[in-house]
Amino acid sequence: MLRRAAIEFAAPPQAFWRLSLKEWRALAGAPSAPVLARSGLAALMARFPDEEGADQ
Template sequence: MRAAGEGTETATTTAFPWRAAMHAGLGLLRLDPDRFWRLSPREFAAMTGAFAPAAPRLVRAGLEALMRRFPDEEIR
């Protein structure tokens, strides 16, 4: 008998990243193990920043503006 989901990965699915989730919850957030295992997936996602707005990406115009503001110094 297999645990739920064990051995059912296909080319379009991947296993849940338990190692990373446990590292985030128990290691980085320092949650008590009982609290960690009682979290809902939505609570865990919120605690790990899944719902935070994405940081704006640097576009070419922004890069060019930074290059004008902070030009490289010529090395002699």
């Protein structure tokens, strides 16, 4: 799919290798990854709490 999009956009190799996968997906019309809602983040934080003193 990405190769086909590169051919359709006539992207030179330098441009192809500079683009991120996210940029190519946008150009190719692929659906983007779902966004994590605040409630989902809160559930992950509750399930995997930070350890005491981990960031020191």
